[in-house]
Amino acid sequence: MSYAKPNFRHPRLPKNALGYTVSDYDGAISTLCAGCGHDSISAAIRNACFLSSIQPHRIAKLSGIGCSSKTPTYFLGKSHGFNSVHGRMPSVATGASVANRDLTYIGISGDGDTASIGMGQFVHLIRRNVNMTYIVANNGCYGLTKGQDSATADLGSLSKYGAANQFEGIDLASLALLQGASFVGRSFSGDKEQLEPMIRAAIAHKGFAFIDVVSPCVTFANHVGSTKSYSATRTQLDAMPLDFVPMREEIRTQFDAGTSQAVTLHDGSVIHLHKARDDYRTDDRMAALASLQESKENAKFLTGLLYLDPNSQDLNQTLNLASRPLNDLGKVELCPGSRVLNSINEGLR
């Protein structure tokens, strides 16, 4: 088993606007099972950050516990990271985002980490619209602890040991929509063409961006009867493709009139949606919920950008917090002294 990637890279790797190659966004070599969907998500995040020319040292990776939560080690090796307690990444993310609003926050969680132990924290993250990208690598099981059914396992899905799941699975995308998330997407680890631009759009979005990514666990949930295997997901897949065009970049792809619509984000970048159906819109929460429900009834797995409010107000704006990171503020600003305190106290009398 190899514990390190060779040092050599392709001599003609393309460079991004910062002069970095994609390998500058690499992390350590993965220790997950060979073929794990989580590794594909890691690669998609790496590629997205490279393509969007984000300075690696301006990114913070946050996670809980699980195979999925281990992955931040395997991408963006030059970025900040915080591997928190099981299901408790949201509180760390909230604190970090409030303390330093200038960093790009990428949270990686699992279906166990989010839908079971971390459910309580997760919904509050949505409610507060913390400015971050939150990705759930959803394999329908607790991979790290040997594949027990998780709360997102579909009703009737067979575990590796043959038992059918007796409970209805939680659909995290629907839940996020209901709870008022400002960006909701769903994708599949095996569809980087869709996942990469979606992650880039999520990072560009100001506010809480949630992406639920089906990510097959090759060891415990890739057998016949598992509804989150590579083949089951591919059979049901109903993907709505999208493209991401960052601010000021020329739009090169030509789309047939009427088959595509564009959504402009607050920073001027544009998401192009290639319609899977005529009534597809990203600004209608009810419609998004309905299409998720409908696709489920048709035994389809709908992926794409489901809902987006490009003008949402994030937590920092809502709380009217300082416009600069705390580490940027001087002693005078952080500790204005007794004269200011007195005047505040006076004002409250």
Next chain:
Amino acid sequence: MKQTDVANPEYFHKVVDCQYACPAHTPVPAYIRLIAQKRYTDAYLINWESNVFPGVLGRTCDRPCEPACRRGRVEEEPVAICRLKRVAADHKDDVAKHLPKAGPPNGKKIALVGAGPASLTVARDLAPLGYELHIYDAQAKGGGFMRSQIPSFRLPETVLDEEIGYVLDMGVTTFFDTYVDSMAALLNKGYDAIFVGSGAPRGRDLPKLPGRKEADANIHIGINWLANVAFEHTKEIGKRVIVLGGGNTAMDCCRTSRRLGGEDVKVIVRSPFADMKASPWEKEDALHEGIPILDNHVPREFVVEKGKLVGMTFDKVAAVYHDDGRRELVSTGADPEFVPCDDVLIAIGQENAFPWIEKDTGIRFTGWGTPIINDDETFQSTRKEVFFGGDSAFGPSNIITAVAHGHKAAVSIDLYCQGKDPAVRPPPYVNLVSQKMGIHEWSYDSIPTVDEREIVPLEDLKKALNDRKVEVELGFDLDAAFVEAERCLNCDAQTVFTDVNCIECDACSDICPTNCITFIANAPEEELRQNILVPAENMEQDLYVSGTLPTGRVMVKDEDVCLHCGLCAERCPTAAWDMQMFFYNVTKATPNLVDVR
């Protein structure tokens, strides 16, 4: 693009860049691994089977393998393949007991003209089959130009004697000091076939340059002069020497002059320094020995005073490169330059010459003076029982090319003597074996080291210049050899893809350190080359394309900068990728000459 046919051994052969570039297709990575395992004898035997003269070639080979070496595409310098070959030769045990013997006589008799590497290879390949082999050479000992031309400071006589001995000891009958002056007569001697390995023995002159005749006593044809030095007919030269020419012969002439009393030795060449024919390392060696190289100088005249050569004049030129790739040397208009000297060595090329082959033998020649040969597989001439090879076939080349010709000619001769068609070639020996040892473990050092190329230590300059027989290069010590051997990327550990096993998880594509693998919609080759993760601009390297996968895409692997690190196969959950060791041994008259496990 069509699915790649990996069942055709030439596909994987081409991936092993060094072996593919080697005219004799020496299994380079296989012997390099044996050196890393300290199995020098086995490393030598693998070489010996392919190239017959590992000790000679480990010092003198033109090494076309090195510019081709993959390592040179992923970092600065290729693996020192050639000097590792010398390590095997220097550190082997007694190999005689492992070498094949002459086979029981088969009743056929073959004549070989010339005892250079080409003829010796033919003899080596045919001896185990029981042929009676008669080698003729005008020289007193075997080796051809290896003995008469390559100076001892690059190739000690002991090394040459040893390796020529291994061949001649296989029951070969030698007729040394015997110049064959009539092909017609030879054809009447009842040989079943004749191999001509007489080289390209005529050195070019400058007969029309003013002063040539008058100064003749101090003007020497380079290759004749080198032969005279080698056979100790010539023991000294003037203090000031001009060597004309820019090839390897010029480099050997100037360096030899330095050892025979030449103090002010200059190489003067028509072309710009960068265009000189000599290998870069030969130029370096000459410069290192204090020999300046004056480029862009065209000889104008030999200046003679009182009947004796006193120097030469040169016109100064500059190279102009035309769009069609043509080079023209145009005068700079400057005054001719006079360079004083006592002796001139002319080393401006060689030609084929067959004054001893009569026209009525039915052997026909091209306008270039080379024989008309069926093709570069059979080496059969217009007279069916006569075969050519080495420099005699296509003009001056090098030892390893002569060896490669020898293998092919031996196959042809063997087929011809059995009444078979020499154009129907037996296949090469190939083998492909999985290297999997555990779940994620391979039986070779898969992850490349980052060490830079080791430098070969040299003998003290003063000592070297004092005696033409002192070898300049000292060879790698065993520690350096190990580090150098570990630089090899094991390009023969092939990435073999089985499409029906692939579940398109992308793991291989994601992990590949050099982004070789892309899953993508199929397209014509030019489009695929552009569409994959990093465009495949090196047209000499193939794309490996799978059959159609369940999503309708194909797997495309650009072979160009694959490190053979095996990570794709390690990260593949279904063993759709496997690392398989590919062994390729060219077609030879005797297929297996040595036994190396």
